[in-house]
Amino acid sequence: xxxxxxxxxxxxxxxxxxxxxxxxxxxxxxxxxxxxxxxxxxxxxxxxxxxxxxxxxxxxxxxxxxxxxxxxxxxxxxxxxxxxxxxxxxxxxxxxxxxxxxxxxxxxxxxxxxxxxxxxxxxxxxxxxxxxxxxxxxxxxxxxxxxxxxxxxxxxxxxxxxxxxxxxxxxxxxxxxxxxxxxxxxxxxxxxxxxxxxxxxxxxxxxxxxxxxxxxxxxxxxxxxxxxxxxxxxxxxxxxxxxxxxxxxxxxxxxxxxxxxxxxxxxxxxxxxxxxxxxxxxxxxxxxxxxxxxxxxxxxxxxxxxxxxxxx
Amino acid sequence: xxxxxxxxxxxxxxxxxxxxxxxxxxxxxxxxxxxxxxxxxxxxxxxxxxxxxxxxxxxxxxxxxxxxxxxxxxxxxxxxxxxxxxxxxxxxxxxxxxxxxxxxxxxxxxxxxxxxxxxxxxxxxxxxxxxxxxxxxxxxxxxxxxxxxxxxxxxxxxxxxxxxxxxxxxxxxxxxxxxxxxxxxxxxxxxxxxxxxxxxxxxxxxxxxxxxxxxxxxxxxxxxxxxxxxxxxxxxxxxxxxxxxxxxxxxxxxxxxxxxxxxxxxxxxxxxxxxxxxxxxxxxxxxxxxxxxxxxxxxxxxxxxxxxxxxxxxxxxxxxxxxxxxxxxxxxxxxxxxxxxxxxxxxxxxxxxxxxxxxxxxxxxxxxxxxxxxxxxxxxxxxxxx
Numbered sequence: 054x055x056x057x058x059x060x061x062x063x064x065x066x067x068x069x070x071x072x073x074x075x076x077x078x079x080x081x082x083x084x085x086x087x088x089x090x091x092x093x094x095x096x097x098x099x100x101x102x103x104x105x106x107x108x109x110x111x112x113x114x115x116x117x118x119x120x121x122x123x124x125x126x127x128x129x130x131x132x133x134x135x136x137x138x139x140x141x142x143x144x145x146x147x148x149x150x151x152x153x154x155x156x157x158x159x160x161x162x163x164x165x166x167x168x169x170x171x172x173x174x175x176x177x178x179x180x181x182x183x184x185x186x187x188x189x190x191x192x193x194x195x196x197x198x199x200x201x202x203x204x205x206x207x208x209x210x211x212x213x214x215x216x217x218x219x220x221x222x223x224x225x226x227x228x229x230x231x232x233x234x235x236x237x238x239x240x241x242x243x244x245x246x247x248x249x250x251x252x253x254x255x256x257x258x259x260x261x262x263x264x265x266x267x268x269x270x271x272x273x274x275x276x277x278x279x280x281x282x283x284x285x286x287x288x289x290x291x292x293x294x295x296x297x298x299x300x301x302x303x304x305x306x307x308x309x310x311x312x313x314x315x316x317x318x319x320x321x322x323x324x325x326x327x328x329x330x331x332x333x334x335x336x337x338x339x340x341x342x343x344x345x346x347x348x349x350x351x352x353x354x355x356x357x358x359x360x361x362x363x364x365x
Numbered sequence: 366x367x368x369x370x371x372x373x374x375x376x377x378x379x380x381x382x383x384x385x386x387x388x389x390x391x392x393x394x395x396x397x398x399x400x401x402x403x404x405x406x407x408x409x410x411x412x413x414x415x416x417x418x419x420x421x422x423x424x425x426x427x428x429x430x431x432x433x434x435x436x437x438x439x440x441x442x443x444x445x446x447x448x449x450x451x452x453x454x455x456x457x458x459x460x461x462x463x464x465x466x467x468x469x470x471x472x473x474x475x476x477x478x479x480x481x482x483x484x485x486x487x488x489x490x491x492x493x494x495x496x497x498x499x500x501x502x503x504x505x506x507x508x509x510x511x512x513x514x515x516x517x518x519x520x521x522x523x524x525x526x527x528x529x530x531x532x533x534x535x536x537x538x539x540x541x542x543x544x545x546x547x548x549x550x551x552x553x554x555x556x557x558x559x560x561x562x563x564x565x566x567x568x569x570x571x572x573x574x575x576x577x578x579x580x581x582x583x584x585x586x587x588x589x590x591x592x593x594x595x596x597x598x599x600x601x602x603x604x605x606x607x608x609x610x611x612x613x614x615x616x617x618x619x620x621x622x623x624x625x626x627x628x629x630x631x632x633x634x635x636x637x638x639x640x641x642x643x644x645x646x647x648x649x650x651x652x653x654x655x656x657x658x659x660x661x662x663x664x665x666x667x668x669x670x671x672x673x674x675x676x677x678x679x680x681x682x683x684x685x686x687x688x689x690x691x692x693x694x695x696x697x698x699x700x701x702x703x704x705x706x707x708x709x710x711x712x713x714x715x716x717x718x719x720x721x722x723x724x725x726x727x728x729x730x731x732x733x734x735x736x737x738x739x740x741x742x743x744x745x746x747x748x749x750x751x
Contacts, residue, residue: 085525136723144524145434146722149664152657153718160711164704171703274653278536281529289525323544330533337522337530 057311059196060265065303066203067093067261068276069296072283073207074254076295079284080227081247082138084147088129089280090273091158092122092252093259097268098162098177100260104185105175111185111264112198118260119253126252129154130245138244162270180268195264206257207296210250214292223247278326279306282333288340302329383730387676394683402690408573410686412641415576418678419583419634421659422671423627428660429669429732430591431623432603434524437515437531438631439655443538443647444511445504445632450549450645453499454558457482467547470555479556487562497560500636501579508632512625520620535652542647554646557639576637583630587671590626592735599623661714664721667728676729681717685710 054062071089078086096118103114133150142150169177187194214220225233226243234240258280259273266272279302287298309328314321376385399407420442427435451470458465458478468474486493515534522530542549549555564571590596598619601609606616635655639645658681666677688696688709696706721728736743 079525085528133719133723142722142726145428145528146726148434148525148528149660149718150722152660153715153722156657156711156715156718158715160708160715163708163711164699167704167708168702278529278533282533285526285529320544324540326540327537330537333533334530337526 054192054196055311057307059193061304061307063195063199064262064265064307065300066200067258067263067265068279068283068303069299070203070206070254070258070261071276071280072287072299072302073292073296074251074258075280075284076287076289076298077247077254077292078251079289080292081223082134082147082244083144084134084151085144085281086251086255087148087152087277088125088155088158089251089255090277091155091162092125092255092273093262093276093280094162094270094273095125095158096122096256096259097180097182097263097272098165099256100263101177101180101182101268102169104182105169105177106173110187111182111260112202115202115257115260118256122256123249123253125158125256126248126250127245129252130248134248135241135244159270159274166270178269180263182263182268183265186264199261199264202257203261206254210254210292219246279303279329282329286333286336302332305329305332380733384672384676387680387729391676391679391683394680394687398683398687398690405569406686406690408569410682412573412576413686414679414682415573415580416634416638416641417659417662417682418580418675419637420631420655421662421666421674421678422583422587423630423634424659425663425666425668425671425674426587426591426599426630427623427627428663430596430599430603431620432606433620433624434528435531435624435627436528436656436660437533437535438659439650439652440515440531440535440538441508441511441628441631442635442638442655443535443542443650444628445508445635446639446645446650447542447549447647448503448507448632449500449636449639450555450557452503453496454479454482454556456499457485457496457558461485470547470550472550472553472555475550475555479558482558483562486558486560490563493560493563496558497640500560500640501633504632504636505629508635509625509629511632512628513621515628516621516624520617520624532652532656535656539647539650539652542650549645549647552648554644556644559643560640572641576641579633579637583633584671584675587630591671595619595622658714661718663728665717665725665728667730667732669732670728670730673728673730673732680729681714684713688713 071093074092075086075089078084099118099121100111100114103109103117104111129151133154134147137147137150166177169175183193183195189197212220214224222233222238223243223246225236226238226240230240233243262276263272266276269275280299283299283302284295285298286302287294287296289295306325306329310322310325313328376382379385395407395410398410420438423441424435424438427433455465455469458469461481463478463481464474469478486496515531520527542551544551546553559568561568561572561575591599598609598614601612601614602616602619609619610616635650662678662681663674664677665681666675667673688706692706692709693700696709699706699709738746
């Protein structure tokens with residue numbers, strides 16, 4: 054596999070998880086979560102700490118990553134989001150509250166990096182995680198393992214949402230919170246679980262992304278426009294749209310930069326962030342409701358030649 | 366004693382009680398810092414306060430009065446900084462017959478060209494003044510242009526979508542500046558000719574005064590603007606855009622105007638900041654410093670109140686500086702395990718945002734219902750009618 058494709062695949066899986074986390078939280082609690090940035094970075098630092106201090110492969114620390122992310126998500130819900138939701142705060146207020154949480158987490162990450170440098174003589178401010186990887190079928194193992202983990206994780210989430218009673222309750226709350234509350238669903242618990250899931254997803258996504266990019270304390274801060282771009286590309290309406298959006302954004306960044314630098318020379322590499330953002334702006338202009346808003350069946354119907362509305 | 370008591374009561378009952386109390390706290394902290402560390406620290410606080418006050422007030426115009434979720438304030442600030450960093454110096458170089466093209470921004474050329482321009486500026490106060498005015502005007506014009514340009518695709522979007530698109534634009538500008546070497550030197554900072562060099566030793570004091578005056582003028586202007594019929598339009602669009610449209614207000618136009626004015630002011634602040642530091646380093650204009658911190662200032666001050674912005678910025682700037690000054694005295698326990706207490710700045714900002722949202726949702730100085738005309742004017746008009 055070409056290097057841009059393998060890195061792109063790893064990166065895009067990570068971005069898909071983080072964008073999915075943003076989308077899930079938005080559709081359940083109306084909160085546009087800035088803290089995804091720091092949660093992702095924390096996910097990376099958990100794997101790094103494990104590998105650097107205790108040895109082994111990065112993959113064996115992923116359960117710990119998910120647990121830490123989930124705990125941090127739950128803390129944010131109990132400390133902050135719960136009170137604001139009860140107060141029916143505006144969307145911007147919810148967004149800003151997570152930004153405050155994100156800044157606090159960021160300061161802790163920076164302090165933790167200082168602490169690692171001082172106490173263990175490590176260099177946690179510039180880390181390339183893929184040196185801890187191994188070879189599998191002539192490829193870096195991450196290329197094969199990470200997408201599989203992502204798919205397994207998302208399938209688990211899908212089954213949880215579609216088949217379990219709690220998942221049905223959750224979907225009901227998403228569809229119509231008032232009606233769900235009237236039929237005896239405890240919305241408090243639904244919100245808590247969605248924070249836990251999205252926290253775990255964000256942290257896992259961050260530790261994925263660190264396998265393809267340089268891990269720094271501001272890694273999440275750097276990538277957060279892309280995570281948001283993925284969520285917006287997916288339309289902020291459905292979880293699967295968000296996951297797909299994140300994946301598309303990640304792949305476009307790598308593929309687009311590769312193609313353009315072949316064509317115009319290596320100076321394009323500096324503007325790599327612009328390509329996915331441009332994609333997002335174009336999507337917003339053409340389909341203001343994102344990928345999920347594209348009327349696929351209508352388009353198909355018009356291709357086949359049926360009359361409008363008859364295809365449903 | 367009686368007079369003190371009655372004065373206290375008067376203060377307590379005054380509608381400006383909060384403002385007076387916070388100002389008293391600010392003055393007390395400033396005095397404390399002045400006694401402990403001397404004048405230079407006070408001047409540094411003043412200059413940071415003035416720059417961020419302009420940026421925060423412009424943000425308040427867009428967020429507090431118009432209801433645009435502006436998460437890309439840094440874009441306008443960057444454009445102002447780039448305009449000042451790249452154009453006036455080039456013009457001077459062109460007039461003096463020095464290299465002014467793409468090579469102006471390369472570090473080896475820039476290093477020699479800018480001192481020559483400075484030499485010229487030192488000798489003529491008229492030229493210095495003209496140069497300064499040109500900087501401010503250029504920053505304003507480019508800021509307004511970029512505000513208009515950004516508003517084109519983004520203005521019809523709704524809350525979260527709009528905020529994220531603006532955030533993406535802000536980041537994009539920073540990366541352009543960082544990578545395009547011909548503009549402001551890319552990763553190697555480019556020098557800015559210094560119109561204040563003429564004041565020699567007092568340069569710093571004069572700059573502080575100048576930016577302070579600009580901030581005050583911006584405050585007066587925004588106060589007038591938000592009380593004018595245009596300000597009413599802004600608030601109507603913010604509170605309910607559907608009813609505003611029904612009342613005959615062109616919502617898209619009003620929001621665009623607000624974005625243009627806000628961006629122009631923020632760009633002027635960016636330009637002044639660059640003149641003060643003397644260099645333009647694109648990587649220094651991060652989303653954190655120039656978007657998120659103004660948001661924190663604004664939330665502390667009280668969204669939708671101009672005087673609140675000034676107080677919020679002042680208070681937080683002082684607290685931030687105190688962390689920097691007293692980091693070894695107060696936070697020695699962190700230094701012992703190798704942690705730099707400077708990171709506490711982030712903790713402070715985050716904690717301020719969280720505490721304000723949870724316990725002070727309207728900020729230190731909540732937005733007031735302001736009458737269009739003063740009571741005296743109304744009385745006079747009534748008297749004339751009778």
